[in-house]
Amino acid sequence: MNDARPPEEPIVCSRCGRTAEEPPVTWTFSVENGARRYLCEACSRENLRSIEGRLDPSWW
Template sequence: MTSLPGDSDSGGSTAEPRPVVCARCGATSEDPPLTWTFSVENGTRQYICDACARANLRAIEGRLDSAWW
């Protein structure tokens, strides 16, 4: 049997799950809930909780830079 990259038996490293933090208010969650959103700014992924996303929906849809909202 041949092991594929990423198989648990192949000796590859598996990343420990890290909690995600809202870039706006600092709320945390073990896994990003489906209601959270994220953006990539300056090459960094930033998660935004559902409450902050709702409060800033128009700015997000208008693709305004997060510094503006």
Template sequence: MTSDPGSDGDRGSEAEPQAQPLVCARCGIRADGPRPTWTCSVENGARIHFCDTCSRENLRAIEGRLDSAWW
């Protein structure tokens, strides 16, 4: 018995999504794995990440809750 793509046996559309690599929203550097020290921010409903360097350089603006467009 073969399974056609639209049958209940096909789980391709229900598979868990692949985790996207982290990319710094400021400098564009890509993380090669999990980065627990990166900063995560929600701006305009979107989750964005900043690398260690960009986070340190803009710490006051981040703590002041300024959108990244201002810094």
């Protein structure tokens, strides 16, 4: 999937606002209404149950 953001624009965690120049491998993202939403490692860990709960049952 191609990242639609301009290359000079940093990636921003949608929960805490932390920024990164490139998407770190420890960050997660979802596509909501056609837009990518990133979560930093700390926010991903804090919200793991919520993230798992949105997965399609066939994933498991």
